[in-house]
Amino acid sequence: MANYHSVIEKNVSLMIVLTLVAVSFGGLAEIVPLFWQKATTEPMATLRPYTALEMAGRDVYIREGCHVCHTQMVRPLRAETERFGPYSVAGEDVWEHPFLWGSKRTGPDLDRVGLRPITEQWHREHLRDPRQVVPESNMPAYPWLAENTVDWSHMERTLKVFKNQFGVPYTDEDIAEQMQKVNGEWADATEEDAVVAYLLSLGQARREER
Amino acid sequence: MSQFWSVYIIAIVVLNLAGCAILLLVNLKMSPEEAKNETTGHSFDGIQERNQPLPRWWLFLFVGTLIFSVIYLVLYPGLGRFGGLLNWSSVTQWEEEVALVEKKAGPLFEQFSKVPVEELYQYPEARDVGGRLFANNCAICHGSDARGAKGYPNLADHDWLYGGSADAILTSITQGRNGMMPPMAAAIGGTDEAVRDMALYVQSLSRPDMTKDAQVAAAVARAKPKFAVCAACHGQDATGNQALGAPNLTDGIWLHGARLEDIETTIREGRNSHMPKHEGVLSKQRLHVLAAYVYGLSQDQQE
Numbered sequence: 001m002a003n004y005h006s007v008i009e010k011n012v013s014l015m016i017v018l019t020l021v022a023v024s025f026g027g028l029a030e031i032v033p034l035f036w037q038k039a040t041t042e043p044m045a046t047l048r049p050y051t052a053l054e055m056a057g058r059d060v061y062i063r064e065g066c067h068v069c070h071t072q073m074v075r076p077l078r079a080e081t082e083r084f085g086p087y088s089v090a091g092e093d094v095w096e097h098p099f100l101w102g103s104k105r106t107g108p109d110l111d112r113v114g115l116r117p118i119t120e121q122w123h124r125e126h127l128r129d130p131r132q133v134v135p136e137s138n139m140p141a142y143p144w145l146a147e148n149t150v151d152w153s154h155m156e157r158t159l160k161v162f163k164n165q166f167g168v169p170y171t172d173e174d175i176a177e178q179m180q181k182v183n184g185e186w187a188d189a190t191e192e193d194a195v196v197a198y199l200l201s202l203g204q205a206r207r208e209e210r
Numbered sequence: 211m212s213q214f215w216s217v218y219i220i221a222i223v224v225l226n227l228a229g230c231a232i233l234l235l236v237n238l239k240m241s242p243e244e245a246k247n248e249t250t251g252h253s254f255d256g257i258q259e260r261n262q263p264l265p266r267w268w269l270f271l272f273v274g275t276l277i278f279s280v281i282y283l284v285l286y287p288g289l290g291r292f293g294g295l296l297n298w299s300s301v302t303q304w305e306e307e308v309a310l311v312e313k314k315a316g317p318l319f320e321q322f323s324k325v326p327v328e329e330l331y332q333y334p335e336a337r338d339v340g341g342r343l344f345a346n347n348c349a350i351c352h353g354s355d356a357r358g359a360k361g362y363p364n365l366a367d368h369d370w371l372y373g374g375s376a377d378a379i380l381t382s383i384t385q386g387r388n389g390m391m392p393p394m395a396a397a398i399g400g401t402d403e404a405v406r407d408m409a410l411y412v413q414s415l416s417r418p419d420m421t422k423d424a425q426v427a428a429a430v431a432r433a434k435p436k437f438a439v440c441a442a443c444h445g446q447d448a449t450g451n452q453a454l455g456a457p458n459l460t461d462g463i464w465l466h467g468a469r470l471e472d473i474e475t476t477i478r479e480g481r482n483s484h485m486p487k488h489e490g491v492l493s494k495q496r497l498h499v500l501a502a503y504v505y506g507l508s509q510d511q512q513e
Contacts, residue, residue, distance in 0.1 A: 005236075005237070025222055025226050028222055029218075029219050029222040029223060033211070033215040033218065033219060036212075036215065037211065037215075076300045076301060076303070076304040077304065077307070078304060078307040078308050078311060081304070081308070082346075083346055087304065116491075117347075117386075117486030117487065117488055117491055118350065118351075118486070119484045119486060121361075121482075121484065122350070122351055125361070126350075132359060132360065133350065133351060133359050133362065134349075134350055134353075135353065135359075136354065
């Protein structure tokens with residue numbers, strides 16, 4: 001037996017392979033079974049896919065790095081459910097690609113921000129200049145969102161990728177309807193319109209539980 | 211979790227633990243020919259590596275982790291569908307936490323709900339609770355000191371758009387309010403001059419010394435007869451109407467800005483203010499405590 005040990009010790013390639021095998025057991029036990037669990041693969045009954053405007057807002061949210069300071073993950077702790085709303089469950093994020101759970105809260109969690117009684121106007125003022133409404137805030141201002149119009153050039157493709165590759169249940173009619181709005185009422189929408197629409201959509205699947 | 215995945219996870223976990231234990235046992239002993247050598251045969255710049263058993267303290271730590279993992283797997287979830295003897299889960303832990311606080315806070319809220327708002331604000335405990343509810347639900351608009359911001363009313367002064375009685379405050383919080391001032395430019399003449407005259411007149415209501423300036427006095431004289439259309443909501447004496455949420459224009463408190471430009475914008479474009487309703491967001495008992503807190507904000511201060 002001890003001879004095997006010296007063989008492994010003296011053969012770097014073999015040692016790397018065996019190390020990878022040893023490390024992979026953790027993932028095999030903790031991650032692989034989740035691919036077949038209903039709790040993680042089935043969307044909540046109340047979940048609905050994003051509209052094109054919300055999807056565009058989500059893209060801006062990612063571009064501006066909102067997820068670096070804001071989580072979207074309410075943990076099952078009383079202090080958090082009291083402050084934010086119902087704790088997050090896997091079924092809410094089945095259609096999230098990529099998910100935006102974040103890992104650090106410099107600002108508050110946003111997973112339930114759409115359920116809070118905050119007006120659209122407040123969100124706009126807050127995005128343009130956070131200290132106008134919350135003097136002690138350390139959030140940067142995003143005034144350009146109100147000036148930039150949404151870049152719609154990728155939206156049809158985005159929705160199709162979400163439908164075909166990620167299995168989000170858009171129908172072809174849904175996409176056509178969304179694109180009609182994109183070319184119609186949302187054609188001149190600003191990035192601020194999109195982000196606010198996205199923020200107000202967060203947590204809507206849990207509205208009844210609040 | 212299906213039977214298959216449960217067995218799959220248990221198998222990996224048990225095999226791993228067993229594997230670690232076997233690896234440890236095997237490495238405890240040296241083969242006879244190895245034991246004969248005092249060194250491993252490695253030599254670096256004349257420094258030789260001696261062939262020694264694992265250090266004892268390190269070995270005991272390793273054994274300790276194995277024992278710990280076995281105890282953990284017996285008590286807590288980890289082996290597939292087996293939930294552990296303690297029956298712990300993050301959800302039941304949360305439920306217990308909530309139930310515990312409800313048990314403590316429930317009677318307190320029950321007691322608070324029997325005290326009228328006008329009295330409750332003097333209870334230090336109710337103030338504490340109300341202050342936290344305010345910080346979490348109201349402060350983002352009205353400010354952590356409740357002094358408001360442009361477009362969001364100050365709640366710590368004696369000026370109330372919809373009334374400062376306990377009932378009015380509770381209604382504002384519970385049902386929300388919609389303040390709507392229509393664009394008035396057309397009604398007062400439509401020209402930029404007419405708007406400016408009216409803005410000067412409205413501004414002079416709380417700053418009478420402004421009219422010492424002859425130009426302002428002239429503007430005020432031009433605008434005053436047209437104020438009749440404003441009086442429908444703000445009243446003949448411009449002191450407002452709390453039934454409509456029309457602000458008092460004579461008290462020098464400006465929700466949407468005190469500058470002449472702000473007032474002109476208000477007249478030209480109107481204002482829409484929306485206080486969201488909190489019914490369903492907070493329980494009735496919490497709304498009651500919150501109303502007492504808000505009511506109390508202006509009670510300590512002199513007019």
